[in-house]
Amino acid sequence: MKKKNHIPEIETRPQEEIRAYQDERLKEMLAYIAKHSTYYSRVFNNFGVDVGSIRGIDDLPLLPVTTKDELQKYNDEFICVPREKVIDMITTSGTLGDPVTFAMTDKDLDRLAYNEYLSLSCAGADERDTFQLMTTIDRRFMAGLAYFLGARKMGAGIIRVGNGMPELQWDTIRRLKPTAFIVVPSFLLKLIEFAEQNGIDYRNTGVGKAVCIGETLRKPDFSYTTLAKKILDKWDIELYSTYASTEMSTAFTECEHAVGGHQHPELIIVEFLDDNNQPVAEHEAGEVTITTLGVEGMPLLRFKTGDICYHYTEACQCGRTTTRLGPVIGRKKQMIKFKGTTLYPPALFDILENIEGIQNYVVEVYTNELGTDEIRIRVGSEQQGDDFAARMKDRFRAKLRVAPAIVFDSPENIEKIRFPEENRKAVNFIDMRKM
Numbered sequence: 001m002k003k004k005n006h007i008p009e010i011e012t013r014p015q016e017e018i019r020a021y022q023d024e025r026l027k028e029m030l031a032y033i034a035k036h037s038t039y040y041s042r043v044f045n046n047f048g049v050d051v052g053s054i055r056g057i058d059d060l061p062l063l064p065v066t067t068k069d070e071l072q073k074y075n076d077e078f079i080c081v082p083r084e085k086v087i088d089m090i091t092t093s094g095t096l097g098d099p100v101t102f103a104m105t106d107k108d109l110d111r112l113a114y115n116e117y118l119s120l121s122c123a124g125a126d127e128r129d130t131f132q133l134m135t136t137i138d139r140r141f142m143a144g145l146a147y148f149l150g151a152r153k154m155g156a157g158i159i160r161v162g163n164g165m166p167e168l169q170w171d172t173i174r175r176l177k178p179t180a181f182i183v184v185p186s187f188l189l190k191l192i193e194f195a196e197q198n199g200i201d202y203r204n205t206g207v208g209k210a211v212c213i214g215e216t217l218r219k220p221d222f223s224y225t226t227l228a229k230k231i232l233d234k235w236d237i238e239l240y241s242t243y244a245s246t247e248m249s250t251a252f253t254e255c256e257h258a259v260g261g262h263q264h265p266e267l268i269i270v271e272f273l274d275d276n277n278q279p280v281a282e283h284e285a286g287e288v289t290i291t292t293l294g295v296e297g298m299p300l301l302r303f304k305t306g307d308i309c310y311h312y313t314e315a316c317q318c319g320r321t322t323t324r325l326g327p328v329i330g331r332k333k334q335m336i337k338f339k340g341t342t343l344y345p346p347a348l349f350d351i352l353e354n355i356e357g358i359q360n361y362v363v364e365v366y367t368n369e370l371g372t373d374e375i376r377i378r379v380g381s382e383q384q385g386d387d388f389a390a391r392m393k394d395r396f397r398a399k400l401r402v403a404p405a406i407v408f409d410s411p412e413n414i415e416k417i418r419f420p421e422e423n424r425k426a427v428n429f430i431d432m433r434k435m
């Protein structure tokens, strides 16, 4: 008998009840940061905010937002506990150069474990599962540690292989027989490639699912991205998207119905905001803005993640009634307003990945003489010419209603643009717009 997924009571209550619950938790959170955070107590003073007058979530727009720049500039002032209470220290890349440090207390590590337990439960896992962890657990990252703690809390097994190393991954699969992966999905393609080259029967491994981090498996309409399709064409494995960040210390993971990542109301409040920091309606794209609940070391109020999503509030077939986040459409900073259409680079990438004959590409966006955004796609291909360019443009028009300019080049030249200097990560998007 399959054990029922763990769902906390609050996640199945009517939305009004969840809201009332979060109203109370928000008041506790505000009292805590007003008392313990040098940064927030100063900002509340400057803005003349009396946190005692905040009645709940509906009053959030009365409070200031927190940006990545502020997090970096005033990093130490965000930390609410003395150094001796800090256990784990994590860094994330900052916006202005230096990394941002996150301080986690003993209680925060328990919270992180609980979060990941809920997240892995969303992906249908239970204590009979054994996860093969294919992400980094050290290097000052949060994610790998969170998965380890979550699996432990669940009572599931976990094998910490780390990232890369296809041979060691396959050796582990053969010897230790995991039932699930925690992985960056494009690495699954590398695993398949390695298996094909080495005669490994990868379709019969006993691994049923992959919890996928860092890359999007679904488009905003929930259909699979090209990446997900490439994996599923070869390997019949359940793929679960999860959306998380160090700042949130919380994951939004989709359930088997795959209609967005579920919010955990005990851990996080989420708003979806427009350019003026006002809430957008359901079915409108908004910037994911979060307020952490139950965080002791470095709680954040109305933190603007920079990610743009749709959100959904109707109950899910899994029984959860919590708000769900759709796939990330793109980064707010990378938003392109092109010929009256708003779009984000991932939508362009997905079309390009699907066109036969393209070996590599770079999307460039720049400001034209009218002061508006223009898109130029540099395509590396053996097959060049007007016919091919016209077919490409048709594909763009069919999907996005607009077609960017296409410039052909040799795949070698494009590769040079994609890997500038010491950059180990490929660059597919170059923003040359005037600010």
Ligand SMILES: [Zn+2]
Pocket (backbone or CB within 6 Å): 254, 255, 256, 257, 262, 316, 317, 318, 319, 320
């Ligand atoms: Zn669900």
